Amino acid sequence: MRFLKNLRYIDILLFVSFLPLFFALPLFMKAFVVLGIYLAYKKKTLLIAILGFAAIFFSFNIFELKNFDVYVRFLVSLLIWAVLMQRTKEENFYLKISPYLFFGFSIVIFQNIYMLIYVIFEIFVFLYFAVKEHSKEPLKTSLKIFIFSLPVVVILFLFFPRVSQKHFLFGFTSNTAISGFSNVINTNTKSIKLLNLPVLELKLPKSYGKLYLRGAVFYKQINGIWVKGFSKDKLISFTKPVTYTLKEYPTLNRVIFGVDLPIQSNYGYRDGNFIFYSKKTIKRPLFVKMTSVLNYELKPLFLPKGALEYDKNYNKNAQKLLKPLLKEKNINERLKKLIEIFKAQKVIYTQNPGKIDGKNIVDELFSKKKGFCIHFASAFAIAAKIVKIPSRVVSGYMVSNNKNGYCKVYEKNAHAWVEVLINDRWKRIDPTDFAYKVTKEVRNEYKIDKFDFYMSYVRFLVEEWVLRYNTLKQKKFFKFLKAHFFEFLALFSFFVVLIFVFAKRIDTKKELLQELYKKLGAKPQNQSVYKFLKQFNDPKLDEINELYNKITFYKSTKSDIKKLKRLIKEYRRN
Incomplete structure (x- = not known):
């Protein structure tokens, strides 16, 4: 490490490698670092030792050190304490290796796309000082080495034997928070405010329109609350299946939200309603390879009583309005007329409809003329039952923002829709499509931050093809290479x-x-x-x-x- 002989160079490398870690330290340690730099300049070793011990003592609880994240921050604090004491002396081996230690800790603590870019910058800075003593033009030499080495690194990365991973439970983990998905639909809720927390990301082979992601199926409403019923469906026919990668963030349950209709997954298990579950609560980002069919025919093997049951003591006005439709024997025509009546109510789609009696959901929605997706879905499902069309409510997420098949789903994309049984086949109907008007706050909720979306897209691709480039992906790459061998050879030669x-x-x-x-x-x-x-x-x-x-x-x-x-x-x- 002869290139680190000059303490000024060591200081630069320490600054570059420690900078991202500074923001992860507790408040007392941040204050100590700022004061410690001044004391190191004044050669006050004893004072640094005393203040450093005090800062670490007040920043960490010994019982919290079992948490890996806290433990790493504790080690970083010990390292910066030692570095500041050593900096009051002459150049030594400890100071020389410290930038590399900080560099390693920063990679452990920060795992996002911004840190990946910063790491590339750090590597270049380290390379620059490595050649500075041996070259008259270190910047040019460093750039040449850096640029010319990239193709070699890429080739080694692509062709070097990979370690197989059956399931993927790793990747960028910062900036994530636990998002919740409720297995209950309560129509008595008077307003809804969903957070802008990411729930999942997925990459389809190409862009599609609206995508529905299944989470739960409900058959019967009791006192304004929908409850699940036991049932089992069978897939009769479908178009070409679509295989895609899905990354789900930590949730409060075990549901794996597949694009409607998910039929296969390399992780978890599937229930009778084609909803996938993890065996354990999802506590860290989960990467899953799933297969779905977007156009399909789904048939119930047996129909729960709840598909036609509703409480006749409520929604009296709706029953009076809709009962005449029972004269129509053709169920398709009956459904068509039901949709026309629903549209004629001119209901506004809003997040703040005020207090609504969930037991009388159809009457309430038709009279107050406003509600959100839960109210729309619940009212339409009950209305369908009134005219003897079996129905159920499905909850999950709906998203339409995508780029080259990439979608990022947030908690605010939570949605509910209806499936009605027509000619022994379940048919999806989204009653919010019948809304007379959508309020501004609802439209704003579905707007996306373009910068965040594109950064997430880049991060997802890095995770997909770099962090999780495994044996299966390598075989897929080799297969592609074999099919396009001469094109690849020409490109490589160029x-x-x-x-x-x-x-x-x-x-x-x-x-x-x-x-x-x-x-x-x-x-x-x-x-x-x-x-x-x-x-x-x-x-x-x-x-x-x-x-x-x-x-x-x-x-x-x-x-x-x-x-x-x-x-x-x-x-x-x-």
Whole structure:
């Protein structure tokens, strides 16, 4: 580590590697770091030792050290305490290795896309100081090594044997919080305010319109609260299945939200209503490979009584309004007329409808003319039961924002819709589509932060193809490579030639000058090429000088390089 002989270089590396860690420290430790830097400058080792011990004592509880995150921060605090004490002395081995230790801790604590970018910057800074002592142009040399090494790193990464992982429970974990999904639908709720917490991310092969993600199925309403019923469905027919990657954040339950209709998963198990569950509560980001069918026919193997049951003591006005539809024997026509009546009520979709009696949900929605998705779904399901159309309420998430098939689902995307049984097949109906108007606050809830969305998209791709590049993905890549071998070979050859030409072009000027120096003598290190050649007062050298500066600082062509080469050869011969 000879490049760290200068304490100033050590200070720079310490600053760069410690900077992200500073923001993760407790308040007392932050204050100690700021004061400790000043005390280290004043060589107050004893005072640093006392204040550092006090800061660590007040920042950490010994019983909290079993938490890995707290334990790492504790180790970082001990390290910065030791570094500040060592910094009052001369250069030593401990100071030399400290930047690398800080670098390692920062990777452990921070696991987001911003830290990935910063890590690349850190590596370049370390590389720069590694070559600084051995190169007259360390910045250029570092950039060359850094750029030329990237293709090699990529190739080694793609082809090096991977360690197989059956399930993926790792990835970027910062900026996540536990999001909740309720297994209960309560229509007595007078308002709803969902947080902007991420629930899951998924990547489909291409973009689609609205996507519904199943979470729970309810058959019967009791006192305004929907309850589940035991049932089992059978998939009769479907179009081409879609396989995709899903990343679900920690939740308060075990539901794995697959795109409607999920049929297969490499993790968890499926119930009779095609809803997947994890065996344990999801406490950390879960990566799952799922297969769904977007167009399908689903048939009930047996129908619970709750699919047609409703409390006849409530929704009297709705029963009076809808009973005439029973004269229509064709169930499709009956459903069509029910939708027309529902639309005719001109109900507004809002998050703040006020107090609503969930037991009389249909009458309440039709009279107050406002409600949110739970009220729409509940009212339509009860109305369908009144006209003897079996129905059930499904809750989960609905999302339409996507980029190249990538979607990010937030808690605010929670949704409820209805499935009605027509000709022995379940048919999805979203009653919010029948809303007369959607209020501004609802529209705003579905707006997305474009910057956050695109950053999440990049992060998801990095997790998918870098952090979780395993044996299966490598086999998939090799299969793709085999199918496009000649295209890949041509592309690879092009990049090899491009790198060679680029490297050759950078070195050509230096090689030509070295040839010239053999004739003129060595150039003093602190003197520019321009001044060195100008001092000879030679017209031919002046021409070489002007051409060299043009090539170095302005636009140049291949003919300029050839001309410079010819002029130097002629000068050497003469």
